[in-house]
Amino acid sequence: MEGAVRRIKLGSQGLEVSAQGLGCMGMSMSYGPAKPEEDMIKLIHHAINSGVTFLDTSDIYGPHTNEILIGKALKGGMREKVELATKFGIRNVHDRRDISGDPAYVRAACEASLRRLDIDCIDLYYQHRIDTRIPIEVTMGELKKLVEEGKIKYVGLSEACASTIRRAHSVHPVTAVQLEWSLWTRDVEEEIVPTCRELGIGIVPYSPLGRGFFAKGSKVIENLSANDYRQRLPRFQPENMKHNAHIFERVNEIATRKGCTPSQLALAWVHHQGDDVCPIPGTTKIENFNQNIAALSVTLTPEEMEELQSLASGDAVKGFRQANLTWLDSDTPPLSSWKGN
Known part of the structure; x- marks a missing residue:
């Protein structure tokens, strides 16, 4: 099966990845309890052997x-086969989440990730969320040093607004911006996606299947465990989900017509956004993984693209997509205001 997934260039600095990646968060948290380690290592190996070599963690x-x-899954010669992305910037301090882009923290976080992953160099290192207290130029300055020292190869940002992306890119080239983008999350299309394209930055959509919505529709909220992150998301509240269910029903109708699943259709829509787009659907099951890579073979006509896009345009979706910070809150102070520590 190796090589079944096409390769794309992500950004303009030389990073090449599989056209679809694997989001690994759900293996350890957010969607219920952590999954058995042995099963997850098997899944990661299956992904790599299938040609999905772009792995995403934090x-x-x-x-x-x-x-x-x-780190365990990449033992025994697997490290050379993958493009590994991890992130820094969100930390737990006294039982609450804190965002940090402080240079000393950036360096300490990178070195700790290298130890845990048991590798010498991170392929793509993202700032997971933007620290609005520290000019982005200061954070990028430290990331640039880490590139020069060979600890990271490429720099990325996650959930950054257009002005932050521009300012960061002027310090050191940004290779990729990770953002939430799917059929029911379209806010990035107005300003962020065009900015990335103008600057030659790759686009990495997370949650391209709407956190399971495009696999199950409103049934996705049935039997969620108490620690499932979706319990807290506005969009997944029963009253909003009842409204949003009609989007899934329409997608399901089109998928039936196409002879594919609704999740494959939703994922194919993301792939059709361009060759600079690499979605990273997460899963904990080999069967779902196989379904996801089959989306690469689903071809959509311009008419089908238009039909799909019309389903979730404007305010058709009820409920905000996140429960915490997004690019909407990611402006940083000007560099001239920075006094250092």
Whole structure:
């Protein structure tokens, strides 16, 4: 099966990845309890052998346990086969989440991730959320040093607004911006996607299947465990889900006509956004993984694209997509205001 997935260039600095990646967060947290380590390592190996070599994690997943899991999965010659992305910037301080882009923290977080992953260099290192207290130029300055020292190869940002992306890119080239983008999350299309394209930055959509919505529709909220992150998301509240269910029904109708599943259709829609787009659907099951890579073979006509896009345009979707910070809150102070520590 190796090589079944096409390769794309992500950004303009030379990073090449599989056209679809694997989001690894759900293996360790957010969607119910952590899954058995042995099963997850099998899944990661299956993904790599199928040609999905772009793996996505973060130090906050677990926290820390997801990076350790991936480090174990990459033993025995697997490291050379993958493009590994991890993130820093969200940390737990006194039982609450804190966002940090402080240079000393950036360096300490990178070195800790290298230890947990048990590797010498991170392929793509993202700032997971933007610290609005510290000019982005200061954070990027430290990331640039880490590139020069060979600890990371490429720099990314996650949930950053257009002005933050521009300012960051002027310090050191940004290779990829990770953002939430799917049939029912379209706010990035107005300004962020065009900015990335103008600057030659790759686009990595997370939650391209709407956190399971495009696999199950409103049934996705049935039997969620108490620690499932979706319990807290506005869009997944029963009253909003009841309204949003009609989007899934329409997608399901089109998928039936196409002879594919609704989740494959939703994922194919993301793939059709361009060759600079690499979605990273997460899963904990080999069967779902196989379904996801089959989406690469689903071809959509311009008419079908238009039909799909019309389903979730404007205010058709009820409920905000996140329960915490997004690019909407990601402006940083001007560099001239920085006094250092």
